Structures are given as structure tokens and as C-alpha cells.
Amino acid sequence: MSLKKPAKDQPENFEFSSSSLEEAKTIIAKYPEGKQQSAVMALLYIAQRQNDNWIPLAAMKYIAKFLDMPYIKVYEVATFYSMYNLSPVGKYFIQVCTTTPCMIRGANKLVEACKEKISENESELSKDKTCSWMEVECLGACVNAPMMQINDNYYEDLDKEKTLKILESLFKGETPKPGSYRGRINNEPENNRKTLLDLKNA
Ligand code: FES
The missing domain is CATH 3.40.30.10 (Glutaredoxin)
Known part of the structure; x- marks a missing residue:
């Protein structure tokens, strides 16, 4: 996990597109009443997908309002986990x-x-x-x-x-x-080995 710095150039505003909004509402509905803040990670991920694979500060503020939680808590989550990009990445x-x-x-x-x-x-x-x-x-x-x-x-x-x-x-x-890229199906053993005994006799 890494602490990453947000990009210097930030868009002023962010809001969910209609499809992101739909997705966010579906996720929030899975949590019991009063526990909606637990959806913060999923909502950050939705924002990232919508915004060319990175999360601007405006999106964190938007999500904080959306989930009725302090902005700093959303910021803490977004900066802690390496799966969130805080600056533009390639296609x-x-x-x-x-x-x-x-x-x-x-x-x-x-x-x-x-x-x-x-x-x-x-x-x-x-x-x-x-x-x-x-x-x-x-x-x-x-x-x-x-x-x-x-x-x-x-x-x-x-x-x-x-x-x-x-x-x-x-x-x-x-x-x-x-x-x-060595021709294995998923993580099958190589050389047709089936058991550890095969390995011993190899
Ligand atoms: S150490 Fe690379 S995938 Fe686990």
C-alpha cells in the first residue's frame, strides 16, 4: 500500500454520471440503514472508472457529501489503498x-x-x-x-x-x-504433475 499525492492539476467539479449514480445507489442499498458509509470504497472505485481511471479531489468531496461523511475520511481511504489512482494514468x-x-x-x-x-x-x-x-x-x-x-x-x-x-x-x-505466458491453464502444475510424489520422482 502506498500513500500517494493527488495530481497538481485538478478539475473543479465532479458528479456521478447517470449510470454511475445508478450503480452507486444499488451498492448503497446493500447496506443496513445508517451504515451507508461502508460503501465508500465501492463508490471511489465507481468514480475512478468514470474519470479515466483516476480520482480527483472533487470526486472525494462529492462522495463525502453523497454518503454524509467527513471529506477527510474519504481522503484517508483514497490515499491509503494502492488500487486508487490520484493522478492521471494511461489508457x-x-x-x-x-x-x-x-x-x-x-x-x-x-x-x-x-x-x-x-x-x-x-x-x-x-x-x-x-x-x-x-x-x-x-x-x-x-x-x-x-x-x-x-x-x-x-x-x-x-x-x-x-x-x-x-x-x-x-x-x-x-x-x-x-x-x-508459459502455456499453463490458470495455475496448473507444469509437466503434467498431479501430486507432490510426481515432483519427488521427477
Ligand atoms: S508476490 Fe506477486 S502476485 Fe503475489
Whole structure:
């Protein structure tokens, strides 16, 4: 988790679109009367999706009013969790996991690929403004390490060369296939192993 700084350039106003409003109301209705503030995380996520994948301060203020809670409490939540972007990100937002299991499987090579293809520093837009990248903590796919997330999809079992190819196809406007890049289905064992005994005899 990271404490992030809000963007310098901020829009003056924010309000939910009609579809976001509908979605927010549906979520709030799931909570008991008087507990609507518990929907704050979901509402921040809706605001992020609506606003090109980042949350302006005006959206936090809007949500605070919407849920009848102090603005500072919404701000605290938005700045605490790494899934909320507080400044503009690319149309393709790449999150590289660099927690221990991914790191010992070569996550630093994925970071190198992002630096070469996108931008030297994380959270900076590429020259054509389509991509940005950042390091994040464990994304829960350690068994397929190293891995990265691009928008809503996971790309797993990567190395530098495969990462470069994926990034190149993004720049061409293509959508690379998500999942394992070593041909595994989900996180199945390799070499057709079925039990730990197979491993012992391998
Ligand atoms: S350590 Fe990278 S997904 Fe868990």
C-alpha cells in the first residue's frame, strides 16, 4: 500500500454520471440503514472508472457529501489503498507486482521492460500518453510469478522478452491475451504433475 499525492492539476467539479449514480445507489442499498458509509470504497472505485481511471479531489468531496461523511475520511481511504489512482494514468495502466515471490522470480526484469518501453519513472505517461506503469504489492497471483496487471487483466509467468512483446502490442492498439505466458491453464502444475510424489520422482 502506498500513500500517494493527488495530481497538481485538478478539475473543479465532479458528479456521478447517470449510470454511475445508478450503480452507486444499488451498492448503497446493500447496506443496513445508517451504515451507508461502508460503501465508500465501492463508490471511489465507481468514480475512478468514470474519470479515466483516476480520482480527483472533487470526486472525494462529492462522495463525502453523497454518503454524509467527513471529506477527510474519504481522503484517508483514497490515499491509503494502492488500487486508487490520484493522478492521471494511461489508457493502459500497468501494475507490476514486485513483492517477494515475484521479485525472486525476476520482477525486476518486468520493471526494466516498463522503463524501456513506457517511461523511466513510474506513474509517468508514455510519450504518446497511452500507457503508464507502477510497482505494486502482491496481486494475489504469486503462483504464476512474475506477473503484472494491465487494466482489469492479469499477465502471468512473464520474463523481460515477453513483457516487451506485450507492451509493444499495447502501443499498436492491440489487446494481448491475458493469463499465463508459459502455456499453463490458470495455475496448473507444469509437466503434467498431479501430486507432490510426481515432483519427488521427477
Ligand atoms: S508476490 Fe506477486 S502476485 Fe503475489
